[in-house]
Amino acid sequence: MQELAPVFRDRLLVSASAREHYGAAESWISAALPDAVVKVRSTQEVAQVLAICNRHGAPVVPFGAGSSIEGQVLAPEGGITLDLSAMDQVLRIGAEDMDCTVQCGVTRQRLNEELRDAGLFFPVDLGAHATLGGMASTRASGTTTVRYGSMRELVLGLTVVLPDGQIIRTGGRARKSASGYDLTHLFVGAEGTLGVITEVTLRLFGIPAASQTVLCSFADLDAATGCVVEALQFGLGLNRIELADDLQMQAINGYCGTDLPVGPTLWVEITGSAPAVAHDIALFQDLAQDAGAVRVELATTPDDTARLWRIRHDALYAARALRPGIKGLSTDVCVPLSQLPACIAAIKAEIAHTGLMAPLMGHVGDGNFHLVLLFDPANPAELETGMAISRKLVELALSMGGTATGEHGVGLGKKPYMQAEHGPALDLMRRLKCAVDPSGIMNPGKIFDL
């Protein structure tokens, strides 16, 4: 702290309010405050902070928009929280190469505003207002991952500050490379435990010429997922395939004033050239009918389309409105698509015994879904019940070849499941951590304990 103060002056924050702001979680996880916050402006400043902290063995917690929900930005061992949000420059847009390089603090919304004039966009669209550095660090994905992939597929290269302050570049601008170890993927998803990502090079895509949306209601979940499997096998130009369950639809009808069937429902967006979209959307409607859809609504105007997606976007608010004043614990398992109906049926049977309300939304093309377990924070028994359901669901998903977290990451919340998910591979992760961060300063206590 003594070494940081003269360098960062009023960008070193030690007030209780600042520490509380940065050490609070978006989720059910309790706050854990850093000793101080440093607002950095450049890769060099990050290197300066890390070199100092490494000398003193002081923990460093990278912080972007603070939207992670598994406690990734909490500071359970104190230390310095590194606020990277001022590193918000779009450094380069390569229209011909359909790539760009941004500083870590640029949000995906900002990037897409800057790209629009070039007819390009960056597709990963999670719900949160997140920074691209944070999204890379947590291996984020979203509704369009079924088409374009997640941060795993779309990050081409990184600038990273290692724990000792050394600056490295990984990957590059070539679309592919077989040159040496894949350091980019080592840092994507490492949640800041191996170093600080300060610049990100990303793949971009042309904005599709045409797009159509259809809303399909089914009598049961098997029918809905069966329809999705067929659509994927046909290679339709699926851009988004979002699923809601009956309780979620009931919540939506209540919140949005709609009168949609209360059963498993798919939002399907198909994009591409106009003839391709026309063909694929017609084929999808046929597949849905064959699968026994009880209602198929094709959006025929831009207003219609906007209305259908607004309903989807309001789903979380609608879910929370089922029990006003209540908190939500969001699950995040991802399983092979063939296992999805069995997985959902089994956990719903468990939930039915508890009396908890748990509406479901899913990125069904990826086999990833979220239950929002609604609990009263004033009632510890409800949180405990929610935690038990969450644990049961992870066990189910792992037994089906799935993962504890499709897109939210591990942080503190999913740490208890890492041994069961990875087995002896977890020891290898620990060896990598020790090799890259021998002093153990980077985001300590996250993902696994040493």
Added chain:
Amino acid sequence: MQELAPVFRDRLLVSASAREHYGAAESWISAALPDAVVKVRSTQEVAQVLAICNRHGAPVVPFGAGSSIEGQVLAPEGGITLDLSAMDQVLRIGAEDMDCTVQCGVTRQRLNEELRDAGLFFPVDLGAHATLGGMASTRASGTTTVRYGSMRELVLGLTVVLPDGQIIRTGGRARKSASGYDLTHLFVGAEGTLGVITEVTLRLFGIPAASQTVLCSFADLDAATGCVVEALQFGLGLNRIELADDLQMQAINGYCGTDLPVGPTLWVEITGSAPAVAHDIALFQDLAQDAGAVRVELATTPDDTARLWRIRHDALYAARALRPGIKGLSTDVCVPLSQLPACIAAIKAEIAHTGLMAPLMGHVGDGNFHLVLLFDPANPAELETGMAISRKLVELALSMGGTATGEHGVGLGKKPYMQAEHGPALDLMRRLKCAVDPSGIMNPGKIFDL
């Protein structure tokens, strides 16, 4: 050896002929023989060999089909070559999940035969008859990478034997995961220097309903790549975009008896639904005309299509036939697409001074191209000239933000360029190597020296 002999009996080979067979390269790199070869049949046997070799500090060189061309399977420090080709079982095909798990010795051709009845295929199609374990280890790609990605994007999970004989599983069957470090990508492209990949879980795809091919000749390279950039920005359903230069076209005309224009030429394959392909191929022809194509030939029958792709497949034989009895040194740089014309023009200017013949083929959608530098092995000066051109080309590519190797890997051949390409990141690779393989037994001397 004393410990291996009683276990593997006649599957332990020590004859000079066996050692020569396994220690010879597909390329210009001189042979380097192992002390012995062990033919393994299971992950457990691999673990057994590694545990023994680790105790004795004996080098282990994994060997699949032996088709790598940068010396990856040579044994410059002797030791044991591990022949994995008998591990050739397709373990599981998940039609609904569009994934499969195979043993490392399964070739891509074998896998695709087994998939055909399910209407599925695995898209990475390099020229060689390669195993999927070897393809994962070298981060291989091919002509369809522009559409489906390389092994980097398509491997979902691995079974790996670590140098001490421990068996781990990485990744899994979930389509995406944010759970812990990305160990899968650590081993994909590590060329067997961190452990032995024994099982691979892969993404599969539905065989597209329709496909059309067009051959376009251009007056200059800028016109050809400009056309490709536009097609990519439009998001056309490009499955393959292959480029040949004037000398390569001259070679093809000579070898295949064709009369095609001797200028930069694109083979373009578009796949998808019938209406999508019809739309996209028409649009591509327009783009090609606008870009100044001098000849556009649309294949209208299956025979036509087969003929055009046969010409493409014969390109390497045609190139070699330019100077019969001669060897070829293949370059492999990959650069941002915007830099491709400048990169090719600059290296062609260098080649012009030397008198070497160097026809060019490229996966132009990825910015990856190969010059086959034809040299007489009996004339050391020619090899030296070829090496100098290869070095110059890598320097050019790196100065343009590219990579020394798009798909062939590093092995021994590209090792001299790793410091220039990766800078301080190369030290991090070395630290990872030491953490995972502290005895240094795995494929020593490849990618970098310690």
